[in-house]
Amino acid sequence: MVWVNLFHFSSWLLRGVFGLSLLAACNLQVSPALSPPVMASGNEVPLRLDRVTKAPTLNFPSPSELNKAAELELSMRLSGYQALGMAVFLPGSPATDYQRLAQLFKAIHAQSHILNDEIFPVLVEKDEFQAYTLGGKEVVFYTGLVRRLTDDALSFVIAHEIAHIAAGHVGETQSRNVINAIDYSDPRMLGDFYSVSNEQEADHLAILYMARAGLDISVAANLWGELAAREDQKQYDIFTASHPSMKDRAAYLDALSREFNDKINQFDQSRLLDCNPIYCN
Known part of the structure; x- marks a missing residue:
């Protein structure tokens, strides 16, 4: 492409x-x-x-500096959540929501550029539609997001966050x-460029990871399309206003997914992480 x-x-x-x-x-x-x-x-x-x-x-x-900083920041955040009475679920938790999240996370992680890195999900009992990474070994998800999404839609969000870590x-x-x-000079121009380009790259890699996992990549466009149609869409906006709008995001992901599916069989399936319909190193 x-x-x-x-x-x-x-x-x-x-x-x-x-x-x-x-x-x-x-x-x-x-x-x-x-x-x-x-x-x-x-x-x-x-x-x-x-x-x-x-x-x-x-x-x-x-990477080691990022991991140390992320671990320290996450520790403070988790303490803050718990101080407010919010439950925090970590690896080994028997909670049903966490077990589902961990299973989907493992499947996507295995298809990523960082499949050999130790990363894992953290689940916070908070009724907000949110997920984020601090760039270290953990990706934080709120129950408000996990419980609202189907397995495929949640897998896309997981893939998107793992992509942020993989791409640094x-x-x-x-x-x-x-x-x-x-x-x-005015720093806002460079800041906006990075935010938009990073989000697009994470979306691109998320589609790749989902395809390698054998999942339906059209769910990416469907997710953003459904969220854009909601009257209360602001509470479902995982990203800030400097990123593409939900409607625009749905449109370009739909076009990208269609082209990816049309061309995927033209590429060496064993080298998709390096060469695929989105990019080729």
Whole structure:
């Protein structure tokens, strides 16, 4: 799909060229990251490779740093939930809602770019339509979302959140905030670009993961279409206003899903994580 391939290229180009120009203006140097990535000196930042696209990306924090920060933040959040009387369900919980979530999560995780990473779902007893990741090993879901969705629809949300982790979006956002802090121009343009592009990439990868799991990928467009039709849709908007509207999201996911299904058999099924109808490394 030419447009999507160009999208990934332009996304990488803007991240790389614009980010490098900002860093150069502030007397910082960018150096290729070693494996594992390290800071070469006080004024150099590691240039890491995106785990999905294999392209260079300015992602300052290392995976271990992200995991530590996410673990600390999640610990504080879970304590806050519990202080408010909300139940928190973790791996090993016999709760029916958690068992269902964990089973669907495991199936999607096994088809992702990070199938060998240790990640798991956390379920919070909260009647809100919400799911999020802090970029570490956990993805948080509220019961208000889990109980409202069918298995396929919930699998898409799971795949979307796992995609955020696989593509390093939390680290990219933190890096973007650093760049904004040292940039003299208006940071909102770069911020909006990252939010929209990250959401689109997560949607694209979610469709791929669902297809590899043998699930119906049309559920992605159906989910957003149904939510867009609700009069009280704001309470079901998982993402912020800077992201594509529900109606627009449903339309592009419908077109993407149809093209994906039409072309999927033209690709090597054993290499779909690297080459598929959405992108090809």
